[in-house]
Amino acid sequence: MASVAGTASAVSVRPPRRLLQVSNGISGLKSVSFTNQRKSSVSIRSAPRLRVSCAAKPETMEKVCFIVRKQLAIADDTPVTGESIFSQLGADSLDTVEIVMGLEEEFGISVEEESAQSISTVQHAADMIELLLEKKKAA
Amino acid sequence: MLQLPSNLVARRLVPFALPSLPSAPLPSPREAHLWCVKPDELKDASLLQEYMKILSPCEKENVLSVKGEVLQKCALLSRVLVRTTLARCLWIEGLSSGCLFHARLDTDYRINPRSFKFKKNRFGKPEVEWQHNDVGFLPSLQFNVSHTSSLIACGITVNDPIGIDVEEKQRRPNANVLSLASRYFSPPEVQYLKSLVDSDSQKIEFIKLWTLKEAYVKALGRGFSGAPFRKFTIRFETRGDLVSEKLKTGEFRIAVEPVSDHETLTANWHFALAEITGSHFAAICMGIDENDTGKEHDLLKLKVWKTLPYMEDECLSDSEAVIKISGLS
Numbered sequence: 001m002a003s004v005a006g007t008a009s010a011v012s013v014r015p016p017r018r019l020l021q022v023s024n025g026i027s028g029l030k031s032v033s034f035t036n037q038r039k040s041s042v043s044i045r046s047a048p049r050l051r052v053s054c055a056a057k058p059e060t061m062e063k064v065c066f067i068v069r070k071q072l073a074i075a076d077d078t079p080v081t082g083e084s085i086f087s088q089l090g091a092d093s094l095d096t097v098e099i100v101m102g103l104e105e106e107f108g109i110s111v112e113e114e115s116a117q118s119i120s121t122v123q124h125a126a127d128m129i130e131l132l133l134e135k136k137k138a139a
Numbered sequence: 140m141l142q143l144p145s146n147l148v149a150r151r152l153v154p155f156a157l158p159s160l161p162s163a164p165l166p167s168p169r170e171a172h173l174w175c176v177k178p179d180e181l182k183d184a185s186l187l188q189e190y191m192k193i194l195s196p197c198e199k200e201n202v203l204s205v206k207g208e209v210l211q212k213c214a215l216l217s218r219v220l221v222r223t224t225l226a227r228c229l230w231i232e233g234l235s236s237g238c239l240f241h242a243r244l245d246t247d248y249r250i251n252p253r254s255f256k257f258k259k260n261r262f263g264k265p266e267v268e269w270q271h272n273d274v275g276f277l278p279s280l281q282f283n284v285s286h287t288s289s290l291i292a293c294g295i296t297v298n299d300p301i302g303i304d305v306e307e308k309q310r311r312p313n314a315n316v317l318s319l320a321s322r323y324f325s326p327p328e329v330q331y332l333k334s335l336v337d338s339d340s341q342k343i344e345f346i347k348l349w350t351l352k353e354a355y356v357k358a359l360g361r362g363f364s365g366a367p368f369r370k371f372t373i374r375f376e377t378r379g380d381l382v383s384e385k386l387k388t389g390e391f392r393i394a395v396e397p398v399s400d401h402e403t404l405t406a407n408w409h410f411a412l413a414e415i416t417g418s419h420f421a422a423i424c425m426g427i428d429e430n431d432t433g434k435e436h437d438l439l440k441l442k443v444w445k446t447l448p449y450m451e452d453e454c455l456s457d458s459e460a461v462i463k464i465s466g467l468s
Contacts, residue, residue: 071313078206088205088214090288093363094306094349097323098314113323117363 056082056126060107060133064126067102071095082123093117103129109136157189157449160252163227165278166296170440171423173303174224175415175455176216176291178209180447187212190219190448193252209288217284217291222252223448224293225267225280264360283357290419300426302358304350305419308343316345324348325372347464348373350422351410355395358408358424372396373410375465392438393466411439411466416455420464438468 056064065080072089074080080089086096100116103109103125109132119125166172181187191199198218205211229250256268267280282295285305294303312319316338320329328348335341351373356366374394393410411423425439441463443455455461 075207084206088210090207090210092287093353094310094312097319098312101314101319101322113367113369114364116323117368 056123056130060130061122061126063106064103064122064129067106068099068122068125071099071102080122082121082126084122086120086122099125107133109133160223160227160449161452163224163444163452165228166442167440168297169299169409169425169427169437170296170442171301171303171411171425172224172228172295173415173421173423173441173443174220174293174295175305175443175445176220176447177289177416177445178213178216178291179289181212181216186450187215190215193222194218195253195256213286213288213291217286219252219448220291220293220446221257221282221284222255223446224295225255225282226250226252228280228295229277260360262360262362262365264357264362285353285357285421287419290415292415292421294423296425299428300358300360302354302356302360302424303421304353304357305415305421306346306350307419308346308414308417310346311342312345316342320345320348323368324352325369327372327374331374347412347420347422350420351393351412351424354410354422354424355408358426409439409466411441412464413441413443413467414462414464415443416445416460417462439466441467 061082068074068084068086068089068091069080072091072095074089078089086099091099096119097116100111100119104111107129109129111128111132115128119128163172191202194202194215202211202214202218205214256270257265258268259265265282265284267282269277269279278297280295280297281299281301282293283301283303284291284293285303286292287305287307287310289307290305292303292305294301317329317332320332324332332341332344332348335344352368352371355371355373356363356368359366372395374396376392376394393412395408395410407427409425409427411425413421413423415421421443423439423441441456441461443461445453445455445460
């Protein structure tokens, strides 16, 4: 069970269960989509030759959880983990986009609107951020 | 184990049985019925336990997996509201169709709310899974649910796809609304918000636009990727035939305009916006087949009830508790 503790060394993240499909388009752009068992998906277009590493780093996860807690004013004794589902934490769609905007500011990234509104778990958000950060480094 | 909010009192001595559910009329053409629950009004723990019995096993599991007492109660009430709202309208007099519904009727031929099955369309929108025998006998009820922590609403129509969204009037986003709008709304909508002089009006209009856009996406039932917020514009426009007269509130028609001619962003959708119990905005979007009834510019009709299912129903329409803002006759 993924959990976030005060120090980074105590954090463990279980790799998410999902299918990863990469397909080549004629134009050379590769489309990467992630699906998990809950049938929600995040799709991101990336530059060619992207080396995909999708498990979010512990520090990323910690920051995401912090921002989520702040936006949703979650009580300290309520756990927020990678598996937390936004709607089950009480987030509606406006909360979700505010969280995404907060994440964009925190990490200096930019998320497509369609992706922003479809994020449903903390893990989704963290993984997407990790991917966007990698893409930014590669660019 | 269902977490019970600590401020509820449990009455254990007398077995608690739910009384029968009063029936309600079917929505007419171009009409939506909105049934609302205020979670704070539920103070009886034994009632919560009885409500759990109405749910399917899968729904019970979902409710129990929600973290926190308040959210769990809302999740439970949401399912109870959908099931009871649908069941109210399907009261069947006499035995005329009884043989087909025998297993699903209570003793006075009302449909048992437990008997509904639900499925999701391929984009994830919840729908009733009508049983084989129902086709042709039961009206095709369409529904959509929305909730805030202080109000849960279920909108229903006959035949017409519906999407609803409710939001607290007092809701103020943490982020700057112009930043949010620039990021997520269409350019004309951003311009509209910028044209408002005071920042509180901007926030209120932002919330109204948000609910209308949500209602549209939910009515379309294709998920957010099917109708990204930036790709359509919600506009308040005057009805053509009233242009020379003084316009009263309610005379404005809310229209949707797709930014690009995207196949899924069709424009025969009708909108309504109302204020409920002085505390919430409710936006309703319905897909009307213009060949069926009325003219394109006709307004929608809305009836609103507040309920604590099985305990109390209160009709709010035609009272101060429902203020029509736009799109409603």
